[in-house]
Amino acid sequence: xxxDVTGCAILNLKPGKRxxxxxxxxxxxxxxxxxxxRSNSYDFFSISKDLEPPGVLVESKKYKYRFNAxxxxxxxxxxxxxxxxxxxxxxxxxxxxxxxxxxxxxxxQNIGIPPEVNNTIKMEVGIEDCLHIEFEYDKSKYHLRDVxxxxxxxxxxxxxxxxxxxxxxxxxxxxxxxxxxxxxxxLTKFEIMDGAPIRSECIPVRVYLSGFDFTPTYKNVxxxxxxxxxxxxxxxxxxxxxxxxxxxxxxxxKKIG
Numbered sequence: 342x343x344x345d346v347t348g349c350a351i352l353n354l355k356p357g358k359r360x361x362x363x364x365x366x367x368x369x370x371x372x373x374x375x376x377x378x379r380s381n382s383y384d385f386f387s388i389s390k391d392l393e394p395p396g397v398l399v400e401s402k403k404y405k406y407r408f409n410a411x412x413x414x415x416x417x418x419x420x421x422x423x424x425x426x427x428x429x430x431x432x433x434x435x436x437x438x439x440x441x442x443x444x445x446x447x448x449x450q451n452i453g454i455p456p457e458v459n460n461t462i463k464m465e466v467g468i469e470d471c472l473h474i475e476f477e478y479d480k481s482k483y484h485l486r487d488v489x490x491x492x493x494x495x496x497x498x499x500x501x502x503x504x505x506x507x508x509x510x511x512x513x514x515x516x517x518x519x520x521x522x523x524x525x526x527x528l529t530k531f532e533i534m535d536g537a538p539i540r541s542e543c544i545p546v547r548v549y550l551s552g553f554d555f556t557p558t559y560k561n562v563x564x565x566x567x568x569x570x571x572x573x574x575x576x577x578x579x580x581x582x583x584x585x586x587x588x589x590x591x592x593x594x595k596k597i598g
């Protein structure tokens with residue numbers, strides 16, 4: 342964010358050829374594409390520089406360009422229904438025939454601000470007279486290479502539990518209002534218990550987030566989309582019935598990469 346964007350464009354002409362054009366320009370563009378409606382692209386910013394006035398090229402030429410201190414507040418993102426991209430577009434405008442256009446994408450990542458307040462998460466889940474568990478996560482905001490530390494305490498167990506796992510779920514919402522489209526995907530599952538627990542048993546939880554395709558939490562990016570993350574505690578009994586409790590967490594980027 343705020344870095345210069347520099348590069349060069351090389352136009353190669355075969356010997357003896359010429360190119361009549363109506364100007365050559367380079368653009369830096371930030372764009373959001375709605376993947377279920379390709380015609381609905383939205384340019385949230387665009388900067389243009391002229392490289393060559395109208396004329397004739399009779400030999401190959403190299404153009405250097407620089408866009409100074411470009412504010413890029415949103416990260417590159419490619420999801421289920423939406424894509425945010427930054428790219429350089431070179432356009433050779435012609436009087437006759439279609440323009441010649443070449444695009445090159447580049448990736449933007451922004452380091453987040455460490456949270457000043459990071460409260461623990463404490464919750465309960467149960468079925469009356471059958472199951473009562475309490476669980477706790479050490480915090481509610483995690484950087485992308487963090488570790489989720491917590492514990493699950495079985496207060497009452499009258500159901501034959503055979504398995505317990507934590508799922509990490511990403512929910513993407515594209516659009517707004519009645520036209521919004523929301524989809525969730527389970528990015529990974531961690532088994533934290535195999536076998537039946539007993540009353541008063543405490544199960545430790547330790548989930549490493551590094552190595553997975555997480556992004557930061559995105560809230561209402563350009564009024565076009567949001568991305569949220571959840572920890573989902575799942576218990577499975579011997580009849581394969583599932584009991585779960587989902588809790589939203591905030592993800593943020595500590596360093597580039």
